[in-house]
Amino acid sequence: MTTTRSVLAAQATDYPRWFQDVIAKAELADNGPVRGTMVVRPYGYGIWELLQEAMNRKIKATGAENAYFPLLIPESYLQREAEHVEGFSPELAVVTHAGGKQLEEPAVIRPTSETMIGEYMGKWIQSYRDLPLLLNQWANAVRWELRPRLFLRTTEFLWQEGHTAHATFDDARAFATKILYDVYRDVMVNVLAIPVVVGRKTRRERFAGAINTMTLEAMTGDGKALQMGTAHELGQNFARAFDIDYLSSNGQRELAWTTSWGSTTRMVGGVIMVHGDDDGLRVPPAVAPVQVVVLAIKDETVAAARRIADDLEAAGLRVTVDDRTDQPFGRRAVNWELKGIPVRIELGPRDLAANAATVVRRLRSTKTAVNLADLTSTAVAAMDSDQAHLLEQATARQTARITTVSTVDDAVEAAAAGWASLPYDAVGETGEDRLATAGITVRCLQRPDGTLPASEDEDDLTAFVARSY
Amino acid sequence: MTTTRSVLAAQATDYPRWFQDVIAKAELADNGPVRGTMVVRPYGYGIWELLQEAMNRKIKATGAENAYFPLLIPESYLQREAEHVEGFSPELAVVTHAGGKQLEEPAVIRPTSETMIGEYMGKWIQSYRDLPLLLNQWANAVRWELRPRLFLRTTEFLWQEGHTAHATFDDARAFATKILYDVYRDVMVNVLAIPVVVGRKTRRERFAGAINTMTLEAMTGDGKALQMGTAHELGQNFARAFDIDYLSSNGQRELAWTTSWGSTTRMVGGVIMVHGDDDGLRVPPAVAPVQVVVLAIKDETVAAARRIADDLEAAGLRVTVDDRTDQPFGRRAVNWELKGIPVRIELGPRDLAANAATVVRRLRSTKTAVNLADLTSTAVAAMDSDQAHLLEQATARQTARITTVSTVDDAVEAAAAGWASLPYDAVGETGEDRLATAGITVRCLQRPDGTLPASEDEDDLTAFVARSY
Numbered sequence: 058m059t060t061t062r063s064v065l066a067a068q069a070t071d072y073p074r075w076f077q078d079v080i081a082k083a084e085l086a087d088n089g090p091v092r093g094t095m096v097v098r099p100y101g102y103g104i105w106e107l108l109q110e111a112m113n114r115k116i117k118a119t120g121a122e123n124a125y126f127p128l129l130i131p132e133s134y135l136q137r138e139a140e141h142v143e144g145f146s147p148e149l150a151v152v153t154h155a156g157g158k159q160l161e162e163p164a165v166i167r168p169t170s171e172t173m174i175g176e177y178m179g180k181w182i183q184s185y186r187d188l189p190l191l192l193n194q195w196a197n198a199v200r201w202e203l204r205p206r207l208f209l210r211t212t213e214f215l216w217q218e219g220h221t222a223h224a225t226f227d228d229a230r231a232f233a234t235k236i237l238y239d240v241y242r243d244v245m246v247n248v249l250a251i252p253v254v255v256g257r258k259t260r261r262e263r264f265a266g267a268i269n270t271m272t273l274e275a276m277t278g279d280g281k282a283l284q285m286g287t288a289h290e291l292g293q294n295f296a297r298a299f300d301i302d303y304l305s306s307n308g309q310r311e312l313a314w315t316t317s318w319g320s321t322t323r324m325v326g327g328v329i330m331v332h333g334d335d336d337g338l339r340v341p342p343a344v345a346p347v348q349v350v351v352l353a354i355k356d357e358t359v360a361a362a363r364r365i366a367d368d369l370e371a372a373g374l375r376v377t378v379d380d381r382t383d384q385p386f387g388r389r390a391v392n393w394e395l396k397g398i399p400v401r402i403e404l405g406p407r408d409l410a411a412n413a414a415t416v417v418r419r420l421r422s423t424k425t426a427v428n429l430a431d432l433t434s435t436a437v438a439a440m441d442s443d444q445a446h447l448l449e450q451a452t453a454r455q456t457a458r459i460t461t462v463s464t465v466d467d468a469v470e471a472a473a474a475g476w477a478s479l480p481y482d483a484v485g486e487t488g489e490d491r492l493a494t495a496g497i498t499v500r501c502l503q504r505p506d507g508t509l510p511a512s513e514d515e516d517d518l519t520a521f522v523a524r525s526y
Numbered sequence: 527m528t529t530t531r532s533v534l535a536a537q538a539t540d541y542p543r544w545f546q547d548v549i550a551k552a553e554l555a556d557n558g559p560v561r562g563t564m565v566v567r568p569y570g571y572g573i574w575e576l577l578q579e580a581m582n583r584k585i586k587a588t589g590a591e592n593a594y595f596p597l598l599i600p601e602s603y604l605q606r607e608a609e610h611v612e613g614f615s616p617e618l619a620v621v622t623h624a625g626g627k628q629l630e631e632p633a634v635i636r637p638t639s640e641t642m643i644g645e646y647m648g649k650w651i652q653s654y655r656d657l658p659l660l661l662n663q664w665a666n667a668v669r670w671e672l673r674p675r676l677f678l679r680t681t682e683f684l685w686q687e688g689h690t691a692h693a694t695f696d697d698a699r700a701f702a703t704k705i706l707y708d709v710y711r712d713v714m715v716n717v718l719a720i721p722v723v724v725g726r727k728t729r730r731e732r733f734a735g736a737i738n739t740m741t742l743e744a745m746t747g748d749g750k751a752l753q754m755g756t757a758h759e760l761g762q763n764f765a766r767a768f769d770i771d772y773l774s775s776n777g778q779r780e781l782a783w784t785t786s787w788g789s790t791t792r793m794v795g796g797v798i799m800v801h802g803d804d805d806g807l808r809v810p811p812a813v814a815p816v817q818v819v820v821l822a823i824k825d826e827t828v829a830a831a832r833r834i835a836d837d838l839e840a841a842g843l844r845v846t847v848d849d850r851t852d853q854p855f856g857r858r859a860v861n862w863e864l865k866g867i868p869v870r871i872e873l874g875p876r877d878l879a880a881n882a883a884t885v886v887r888r889l890r891s892t893k894t895a896v897n898l899a900d901l902t903s904t905a906v907a908a909m910d911s912d913q914a915h916l917l918e919q920a921t922a923r924q925t926a927r928i929t930t931v932s933t934v935d936d937a938v939e940a941a942a943a944g945w946a947s948l949p950y951d952a953v954g955e956t957g958e959d960r961l962a963t964a965g966i967t968v969r970c971l972q973r974p975d976g977t978l979p980a981s982e983d984e985d986d987l988t989a990f991v992a993r994s995y
Contacts, residue, residue, distance in 0.1 A: 087646065089596035090603070091633050096646055099591035099661070106592060122568035123575060127558035128597075128635075128666055128682050129619070134559070147626055150598070152635070155619040156670030164560050166597075166621070166635075177556065177565055192568070197597055197666065201625030213597050
């Protein structure tokens with residue numbers, strides 16, 4: 058198999074460098090000129106588009122509707138919710154001048170839109186008939202990051218942010234939980250092939266202004282945690298700050314209960330970190346902008362390569378033909394390996410004479426001769442099979458690298474090589490302090506049966522702790 | 527037919543007020559808190575999403591790829607192209623502080639991305655093999671507007687902006703022209719049912735930094751012009767400013783030729799203004815978030831309404847059931863008229879007993895009894911037929927309200943009631959000044975056969991002049 062190890066740092070040697078190298082060599086993204094910003098190149102954006110399409114479909118299936126709220130939020134809006142402004146103030150980008158004049162009130166670029174959307178929920182909701190109000194937007198957001206990293210933590214990122222209002226605490230909790238499992242976990246597991254541990258954040262890790270934050274955590278190739286998405290119960294905090302109230306069916310004014318939930322371009326970083334190997338990216342077929350590349354080795358096989366590509370496309374696959382026969386074969390093969398295209402069909406004159414082609418399965422690291430007549434069925438079958446394979450591999454690694462321990466000290470030791478799970482009773486607030494000094498956080502809490510705790514004060518909770526991106 | 531005239535200003539009496547009323551009553555959008563910004567509500571966003579999907583498909587068919595470039599542009603980038611910065615400076619929103627500190631270099635929120643994308647084209651393009659480079663992004667942009675108006679001219683707007691680089695002047699011109707006709711005109715005419723006059727802008731109306739701007743102009747219900755989209759030839763201006771050069775096949779360094787082209791949420795304003803009537807919005811079926819509403823008049827018809835809706839959905843239509851039987855029928859009917867849903871099926875107990883329903887065609891203003899067995903075929907047939915009907919109506923109005931004149935004075939008079947067309951030779955630069963004092967502009971220039979002039983200096987050009995939004 059062609060190896061690309063020379064062009065990338067090895068994962069085992071320098072994982073962060075490997076991550077940067079893959080992003081550059083697979084042409085996923087570039088650094089933007091303003092510190093911490095990102096240019097998402099067509100190949101990286103192609104992955105995001107497919108992911109977004111799947112997520113959007115699932116979000117709509119919950120009954121939520123897409124809308125669009127302004128980028129610029131009056132500074133005073135944020136100040137209406139005390140914890141929220143305290144949490145976000147250090148990260149704000151502020152517009153002070155516009156149209157050649159100083160603004161009377163500075164506007165911040167949205168770091169998140171609870172305040173903006175809260176203001177309009179307050180206007181639109183009058184009676185219980187208007188509830189639940191289920192909104193979502195696909196947008197950019199800006200948070201000034203101290204340690205930016207492409208895809209994982211960029212000053213500007215792309216995301217969907219959902220915001221809902223409900224009549225009761227129970228309705229709000231049920232909806233946030235539905236988003237967590239039926240939308241986020243479903244897409245992460247079944248589309249991105251990324252297993253996630255779903256749990257509740259501790260008080261310290263909560264979203265600023267929430268009464269509860271629920272999270273989905275993935276394990277990266279180097280055994281750290283990556284928060285893939287969160288759903289927040291906001292209680293009545295934002296309803297109080299933005300007058301989101303309604304007339305109940307028995308004529309009482311009641312405050313609504315709101316939620317918010319988000320998932321970002323960071324998920325593309327998750328795909329890279331969970332599935333990538335020393336040869337580059339490995340893209341799950343469901344989000345692969347190119348699922349099959351047909352590589353014509355010589356000029357005389359270009360026409361046949363195009364016919365094969367037509368057949369593959371007719372079978373519903375996303376296909377590209379590499380007809381750059383004036384460039385070295387090796388360099389072209391390495392390029393497609395780096396990009397992690399699931400199936401590469403190599404077609405040379407000898408293959409063609411034998412009525413066959415070489416099928417390279419990037420996600421399996423196999424290389425076999427396949428009869429031309431069987432190419433389409435082989436490629437189609439590879440998609441489901443390789444999608445499942447990536448999920449199995451990632452799940453096996455996650456299982457193998459979570460160590461069960463019983464003390465914070467053992468957790469710190471275990472977290473050098475993966476995650477640790479331990480009784481939350483053995484952690485507590487002082488334990489979180491101790492973990493923090495070692496650069497480790499409680500990623501989430503689960504009940505013994507793996508379900509979500511109704512509160513962090515329940516007995517017998519398990520804490521998952523890890524270093525994280 | 528239920529009339530909604532009481533809730534909207536009449537078009538003939540106060541067209542701008544009618545426009546605002548429709549936007550509010552049909553729940554399309556709201557004003558944002560920062561002056562000139564807009565909240566796009568779910569119904570308005572639903573129209574945008576369908577429009578965007580159609581446009582995106584057409585853009586991809588040209589070979590252009592989607593990507594995403596940062597929102598924040600260093601101020602110095604804009605200054606590299608003299609005309610560009612002069613044109614956009616008065617409209618910029620500037621971020622001076624971020625992360626609690628003053629920025630070393632202020633960043634502007636993109637008013638458009640020629641400079642940002644030019645910088646990366648310069649990095650990515652090395653040889654003739656890298657050309658053409660065809661990029662597009664779906665994004666928000668901010669231009670501080672003096673006289674903002676919802677959808678038509680908002681401080682923040684959503685759009686796609688395409689940016690391409692080519693080896694030759696001819697390639698660039700051919701591509702910009704292809705976008706104009708095969709993407710923009712096609713979507714406007716065949717999806718939005720909006721006829722457009724396609725032509726070349728005069729020097730005075732060009733995009734800042736372009737050597738040529740081409741435009742598509744629609745006629746609004748009050749006979750004004752609305753610029754629906756533009757494509758620019760940028761010559762080598764941005765290539766020079768951002769070092770976009772390439773090694774030609776014979777080893778020479780050559781500057782590339784670039785284009786840019788954009789279409790925005792303003793198009794939703796076009797749908798409102800071109801098709802709306804005194805009863806509210808009329809949405810072309812192709813972009814109608816709800817194509818058919820099945821209105822159950824009484825509780826006992828709700829179940830049947832749901833069955834009908836299922837059949838309609840199975841036939842591929844976008845359908846909603848109105849089962850709010852606790853609310854007055856009249857108010858519900860008015861609500862759907864305001865929203866311009868193409869087909870409304872009203873189902874009362876007597877209808878049901880007679881095995882029939884009342885079909886109200888909003889875009890035709892007809893109301894007929896239809897046998898239940900024929901409902902689906904009736905609704906399906908209405909879609910194509912009503913789509914065509916809207917285009918015919920708009921085309922007929924446009925034709926009727928363009929007056930051919932021969933002098934600028936006559937054009938000024940004619941433009942009080944519609945557009946005027948006259949020989950461009952009769953206008954010239956002084957004529958444009960004279961028109962400007964009357965609040966009229968040359969919208970575009972065409973050859974006698976309706977095609978695009980290669981230059982504004984060609985003989986026998988026709989100028990279309992009008993008041994505009």
